[in-house]
Amino acid sequence: MSTFSIPDQRTAEQYKEGLRDNRKVYIMGNKVEDVTEDPYIKVGVETAAFDFILGHDPEHRDLAVTNVPECEGDISSYFKMPDSPVAVNDRFNLVKTASMYTDGALPFVKDVGSDILNGLTAVARVMGNKTYEKRINDYRWYCASKDLSLAGAVTDVKGDRSKGPADQESPDYYLRIVDETDDEIVVSGAKAHITAGPYTDEVIVIPTRNLTENEKEYAVAFAIPINTDGITQICRPNFRYEDKNHFPTPRPKRCHLESLLIFDNVRVPKHRVFLQGDWQFAQFVAYAFAAFHRFTAVTYKIPIIEYMTGMGMLVAEANGIQNASHVKEAFVNMIKYTETTKALASAAIASPEDFGGSGLFVANRLNSNMAKLHFASNFHEFVRNIQDLAGGLLVTQPTYQDWKHEDLNGYLKKYMGGAGNYNAEERLKLMSMLHHMVASDFAGWHEVCTIHAEGSFAAQKMMLLAEAPIEAYKAQATSVLGLNV
Ligand SMILES: Cc1cc2nc3c(=O)[nH]c(=O)nc-3n(C[C@H](O)[C@H](O)[C@H](O)COP(=O)(O)OP(=O)(O)OC[C@H]3O[C@@H](n4cnc5c(N)ncnc54)[C@H](O)[C@@H]3O)c2cc1C
Structure with a gap:
């Protein structure tokens, strides 16, 4: 060697x-x-x-x-x-x-x-x-x-x-x-x-x-x-x-x-x-690459959706709406989205597979693809929840340059404060990051990236059809029905 x-x-x-x-x-x-x-x-x-x-x-x-x-x-x-x-x-x-x-x-x-x-x-x-x-x-x-x-x-x-x-x-x-x-x-x-x-x-x-x-x-x-x-x-x-x-x-x-x-x-x-x-x-080469890479995709997304969930919750607090029932509903939606993605990733890790008997191990392909499909299919709705909670300031907020301007800073301090500990500066800081994540050019890139990068929906759906235990599902059904087909 x-x-x-x-x-x-x-x-x-x-x-x-x-x-x-x-x-x-x-x-x-x-x-x-x-x-x-x-x-x-x-x-x-x-x-x-x-x-x-x-x-x-x-x-x-x-x-x-x-x-x-x-x-x-x-x-x-x-x-x-x-x-x-x-x-x-x-x-x-x-x-x-x-x-x-x-x-x-x-x-x-x-x-x-x-x-x-x-x-x-x-x-x-x-x-x-x-x-x-x-x-x-x-x-x-x-x-x-x-x-x-x-x-x-x-x-x-x-x-x-x-x-x-x-x-x-x-x-x-x-x-x-x-x-x-x-x-x-x-x-x-x-x-x-x-x-x-x-x-x-x-x-x-x-x-x-x-x-x-x-x-x-x-x-x-x-x-x-x-x-x-x-x-x-x-x-x-x-x-x-x-x-x-x-x-x-x-x-x-x-x-x-x-x-x-x-x-x-x-x-x-x-x-x-x-x-x-x-x-x-x-x-087969494209498929083998996807088997390894789709798990990478899901893994690196997890920190993003965790902190975006947190930002959605913070902006609700900054706006003083966290106890409203429709806001709690939005929290539940964000939690469901984030934790389902994580649970599917955990399931993929829990049952690794020897790829094609090659001696190289991949995360479980069915679960990895389920995780990526779930993540990509529901990301826009997740973002919509955050956009709803944040309000129009997401896109109309004064910029950091305005905040630093001596003629404007007083006005912004006077008018941009929020609920609880959110004075104008803390609230604008939060809104500014949220603008970047869900309302900027970058946010548009991110939404498209979520769908297409690491393979678009159809790629995951093909993997699901290839990897799911379809014969076992059918065998159970025929057994329940007593069919002889
Ligand atoms: C931010 C970002 C980063 C990326 N990074 C990389 C990278 O580093 N390396 C790399 O190689 N690629 C990379 N990609 C490419 C990514 O894998 C592709 O965008 C993805 O596979 C979709 O291909 P496409 O963009 O050509 O779109 P298309 O394949 O044209 O998809 C558009 C639509 O057409 C459908 N479609 C496509 N072909 C057919 C068909 N034959 N029959 C019916 N429907 C069809 C698709 O399902 C989809 O709905 C990246 C993409 C993005 C957005």
Whole structure:
């Protein structure tokens, strides 16, 4: 067995230094010279940096780093092979802690990538393909030993959703192999909505759907540095790092950015290719990734909905309405939503599964998908409860700049006070954060993210149909009825 040597976990500063590598990133029509300094991308960079802070924090170090025989020294726990049922619980604690650290914006630069690595390893084992398995393992320990960050690129741009890659008007609506030499493949295409792409070291790519035999060139999985020639990223701003209008909070607000990740004749060395032409396994790869990643999704959402529930309750107190019966009803709705999501996540942890007999363990797939579907299906109603309790000030509130203005501060103190201990400042602070969470551009992003990120409703429903004990339900029914069908 080869052993990778590792100096130590990188610091946040070393991570940021690594991003100054001439990557080709655009935002709002401008080429970004240094992603760590761009006022919008910096929000994501600083969010991601927490993955590198966690490993140096004495309180969380035991969770964040671990040892494996394949590497000398400590590696990020994200890269550990989930080769026992306990790994599922460890992963839950790691992701939840990382999410809490960033007020719910999971650092997101090692978890998606490692979920893909786990999915690919499991598939290579099920295929019995030792070449792929070795390449994936080598890549896993390479990333672990260098303490690298990874974007996960799954979603193609897809053109006409009712057609597969071969039937599209353009062959480029799905990423594909366009050329091959003895040592390399050459790929072209574009992957959409790639979280953290502008500020990761590497990108790992897998197919997004099932393929047919005449779509072999689309059956490709690989990983490369994200500053490789031919890669261009176009990203959309979320919100600025310097936020002058909201009241300051103890920690700066966190979030990620996504990019359209374009591959224009990008050369990939073969030792970095993990699937090539095996069209029969394309859907299985996407499915295996989803099996690992959907649990990550549910886990990192839990801290967000816990503190949003708390904020809904606080704003009711600030408005002096907490004892009204319709307000208690809203509290019950929020509690029901949050605690059901948590209970489904707990059920997923309680019955881990050996994925396809690969020896890699995932949280129970039926329960993970139930949790994600419940979370996503009911989030808008949850937000509606908070919007109702807060009142119109959510969108009309004076900004922090008004609060600081000497001519206006007196008026705001005079008119913006609330009930109980909520003087004008405390009430406006709360309203300001609530504006960010449920009434801003970011809130719109968050609502859409809840539905689509980590797979939209249909993806979870397909998993439910695949994983639910449907035959057992039917057997019970036929037994109750005495049917012989
Ligand atoms: C904030 C955010 C972050 C994300 N991060 C990542 C990431 O890091 N990496 C990554 O790879 N992806 C990422 N995604 C992509 C995410 O997985 C997709 O958005 C999701 O799978 C839906 O795909 P889509 O956006 O193309 O929408 P579509 O697939 O077009 O969905 C729109 C609607 O069409 C329906 N539909 C789609 N195809 C069919 C069909 N054949 N027949 C019938 N109905 C259909 C869907 O069910 C849905 O109702 C992210 C998305 C968001 C919003």
